[in-house]
Amino acid sequence: xxxxxxxxxxxxxxxxxxxxxxxxxxxxxxxxxxxxxxxxxxxxxxxxxxxxxxxxxxxxxxxxxxxxxxxxxxxxxxxxxxxxxxxxxxxxxxxxxxxxxxxxxxxxxxxxxx
Amino acid sequence: xxxxxxxxxxxxxxxxxxxxxxxxxxxxxxxxxxxxxxxxxxxxxxxxxxxxxxxxxxxxxxxxxxxxxxxxxxxxxxxxxxxxxxxxxxxxxxxxxxxxxxxxxxxxxxxxxx
Numbered sequence: 001x002x003x004x005x006x007x008x009x010x011x012x013x014x015x016x017x018x019x020x021x022x023x024x025x026x027x028x029x030x031x032x033x034x035x036x037x038x039x040x041x042x043x044x045x046x047x048x049x050x051x052x053x054x055x056x057x058x059x060x061x062x063x064x065x066x067x068x069x070x071x072x073x074x075x076x077x078x079x080x081x082x083x084x085x086x087x088x089x090x091x092x093x094x095x096x097x098x099x100x101x102x103x104x105x106x107x108x109x110x111x112x113x114x
Numbered sequence: 115x116x117x118x119x120x121x122x123x124x125x126x127x128x129x130x131x132x133x134x135x136x137x138x139x140x141x142x143x144x145x146x147x148x149x150x151x152x153x154x155x156x157x158x159x160x161x162x163x164x165x166x167x168x169x170x171x172x173x174x175x176x177x178x179x180x181x182x183x184x185x186x187x188x189x190x191x192x193x194x195x196x197x198x199x200x201x202x203x204x205x206x207x208x209x210x211x212x213x214x215x216x217x218x219x220x221x222x223x224x225x226x227x228x
Binding site: 004006040041042043044045088090092102103105106107108110 | 156203218219
């Protein structure tokens with residue numbers, strides 16, 4: 001079955017540590033996205049990529065980095081520069097053209113700073 | 115002030131009853147409006163997508179309406195079931211120079227009880 005897989009489901013990070021969240025899709029979608037979800041707020045866009053080897057900053061990119069070396073994969077690194085990283089992170093993919101097609105979301109990674 | 119406002123913030127209903135969730139938006143220019151269902155700790159799942167010309171769209175017991183003139187949408191759930199307990203998120207897609215942009219509401223938390 002086609003889908004989008006995020007791992008791990010839960011992640012704990014120590015202060016000053018970088019961590020990488022995995023996102024893999026087998027839907028043959030061109031575009032992939034990372035969102036952050038905080039209680040009482042709507043999803044906010046961190047980074048997005050519409051083609052391999054290209055990505056763009058979203059609304060809250062500071063303290064995050066991404067890569068898109070393969071069509072199927074779009075990992076997100078939360079760096080020590082991100083001051084408040086505790087949140088629920090969602091990866092999504094779509095056939096192409098941001099907002100033109102339906103989005104498929106992963107099951108999310110809950111990141112907690114300890 | 116959120117550009118996509120949802121009401122009520124939370125709602126409790128008895129199993130078998132109907133309910134209606136509201137979404138008012140101020141963002142423009144409008145491309146399409148989506149409703150998503152998000153179970154706790156999971157990614158959102160698409161329920162409906164409506165373009166400017168569509169007034170209503172159904173998906174099983176879910177019926178969404180759209181009034182693009184007043185910038186209002188509603189999601190009606192018929193004969194609610196315990197499995198309908200979730201957060202329902204309204205998403206408005208707008209046209210920008212760099213492509214389409216998604217703006218997420220903060221969601222309505224629905225609980226269905228026996």
